[in-house]
Structure formats: structure tokens, C-alpha cells
Amino acid sequence: QLQLQESGPGLVKPSETLSLTCTVSGGSISSSSYYWGWIRQPPGKGLEWIGSIYYSGSTYYNPSLKSRVTISVDTSKNQFSLKLSSVTAADTAVYYCARQSQGYDILTGYQNNWFDPWGQGTLVTVSS
Amino acid sequence: QSVLTQPPSVSAAPGQKVTISCSGSSSNIGNNYVSWYQQLPGTAPKLLIYDNNKRPSGIPDRFSGSKSGTSATLGITGLQTGDEADYYCGTWDSSLSGVVFGGGTKLTVL
Numbered sequence: 001q002l003q004l005q006e007s008g009p010g011l012v013k014p015s016e017t018l019s020l021t022c023t024v025s026g027g028s029i030s031s032s033s034y035y036w037g038w039i040r041q042p043p044g045k046g047l048e049w050i051g052s053i054y055y056s057g058s059t060y061y062n063p064s065l066k067s068r069v070t071i072s073v074d075t076s077k078n079q080f081s082l083k084l085s086s087v088t089a090a091d092t093a094v095y096y097c098a099r100q101s102q103g104y105d106i107l108t109g110y111q112n113n114w115f116d117p118w119g120q121g122t123l124v125t126v127s128s
Numbered sequence: 129q130s131v132l133t134q135p136p137s138v139s140a141a142p143g144q145k146v147t148i149s150c151s152g153s154s155s156n157i158g159n160n161y162v163s164w165y166q167q168l169p170g171t172a173p174k175l176l177i178y179d180n181n182k183r184p185s186g187i188p189d190r191f192s193g194s195k196s197g198t199s200a201t202l203g204i205t206g207l208q209t210g211d212e213a214d215y216y217c218g219t220w221d222s223s224l225s226g227v228v229f230g231g232g233t234k235l236t237v238l
Contacts, residue, residue, distance in 0.1 A: 037227070039173075046130060047165075047173065047216055049227035062226050096172055102220075105161070111220040113227055114163035116175035116184060 002027040004097050004119035012091075012126050018084040022097030022119060029078045030055040035100040037115060038071060038082045040093040048093075052100050053080055087126045094121040131156060132217055132230035139236040140207055148202045148233045150217035156228055160220040162200040164193055167214040167232075176215075177202065207237050 008020035022036070029036060037052040051061035053071045061069050070083040084091060098115035105112060133151040140146040150162065164177040175184050177193035180200065192203040200217055217230040 046232040047218070047229040049218075049229065052227075060225065063224055101178070110160045111222070112161040112179050113220045114175055114178040114218070115165075115173070116178075118172040118174070121172050 002117055006097050006119045006122040010123060012087055012124060013128050014088055014126055015086055018087050018124055020082045020095055022080050024078045030075050035102050036080045037098050037100040039096045042093040089126050092126045094123050096121045130231040131221060131228040134230035134233045137234045139238055141238050142207050144207050145205045148215050150200045150230045152198050154198060155223035156219045156221040157200055158198040162195055162217055162219045164202045165216045209237050212237050
């Protein structure tokens with residue numbers, strides 16, 4: 001059974017860089033069938049996709065966060081990581097990592113995309 | 129402001145049926161598949177529906193999904209108190225080249 005676990009500091013100072021790691025167990029991050037994504041949820045608010053990575057290192061990011069986000073992968077450790085720079089209080093959120101299924105349906109021309117499973121999430125607070 | 133629009137809340141009695149709507153545009157729902165997630169209080173989201181209407185293994189058939197044009201709908205029948213949760217829709221947005229979610233709908237089972 002695939003499991004994901006987020007880890008990293010729970011408190012980050014304003015203007016600094018938030019760094020989190022997601023460790024995948026019960027399966028290989030190098031599977032050609034999946035991407036791996038980061039999603040966040042500010043307290044009491046909805047979900048926001050941050051970005052995703054393929055095991056080869058190919059990435060794509062939320063345009064609203066792209067200038068501050070870097071996602072990387074370490075296949076030897078079965079991990080992928082998130083760095084978010086120049087954080088402010090608005091970046092305070094629960095950060096989730098998840099396996100992402102994504103593909104293009106040739107028949108319909110539609111893109112399919114879903115996240116499953118998710119990690120339990122980790123709260124990161126930005127405060128001095 | 130979320131790209132996909134959901135009602136903030138819905139409610140229904142135990143045993144009844146409820147539907148949750150998710151409205152978008154031609155760049156997202158209109159031309160891509162929709163997924164739905166259930167987030168029980170204090171827990172991570174869980175996949176309920178993918179590809180508009182498919183259920184992952186282990187999801188009861190009380191949960192269903194549909195799509196028409198630029199809107200999608202999640203249906204839940206035989207409501208149980210354990211269904212009280214926040215529900216989110218998600219899809220790919222071709223204009224943004226990224227994943228978008230709805231703002232979430234809080235389901236109350238009265």
C-alpha cells in the first residue's frame with residue numbers, strides 16, 4: 001500500500017525559504033505512470049495546487065507561485081521536495097504531498113488528472 | 129477566488145440524497161475530466177471520483193459523479209452522519225496549464 005509522509009520545519013520566518021520533503025513508501029517514485037504533487041491548504045480555506053514533478057525531474061508549477069517554487073526529486077531516496085522562497089504569513093498552510101495520475105485521452109482530447117493517495121499533511125506557520 | 133465555483137454549504141437529512149455542483153469554463157471542466165475529494169474534519173483529502181464518474185476501489189456506490197458542459201456534479205445517496213465533510217472538485221485548466229480546485233462545499237447531515 002503506497003504511503004506518503006511530509007516532513008520539515010513547522011515554523012519558518014518571513015522572507016526565508018520553506019523546505020519540505022515527501023517520502024514515498026510501499027512503491028517506487030520512479031514509476032512511469034505517475035507524477036508527484038504538492039498541494040496546500042491555508043487554515044479554514046480551500047485547496048491550492050503548488051506544483052508537480054515527474055521522476056525524470058520534469059516539473060510544472062502553479063503560475064501564481066512559479067517565481068518562488070522549486071520542486072525536485074531524489075529517486076535514490078524515493079523522495080521529492082518542495083522549496084518556497086520569500087515566504088510571508090500568506091504562505092501559512094497545511095502542505096500535502098500526493099501521487100498524481102495524469103494523462104491525455106486521445107479519443108476525447110481531454111486531460112485527466114487526480115491525486116491519490118495523499119500524505120497526512122504538515123502545518124507550516126510563517127512567523128517571526 | 130477559486131477558478132471552479134462550488135456552493136459553500138449544503139445540508140440534508142440522514143438517508144436522503146444530496147448533490148454538490150462545481151461550475152467552471154471551457155478551459156477547465158468543459159474540456160477536461162473532473163475529480164472529487166472528501167476531506168473529513170482534521171484529515172487529508174481522499175479521492176472519491178476521477179474521470180468525471182469513476183470510483184476508486186473501496187468507494188461505495190452511494191457516491192457518484194457526472195458532468196455536463198462546463199459543470200460537474202457530485203451525488204451522495206443514503207446520507208450518513210459520517211459523510212459530514214468538506215468536498216472539493218478539481219480538474220486541469222488548459223489556459224493556466226495547471227490543476228485547479230473548487231473552493232469546497234461543507235456537507236452537513238442534519
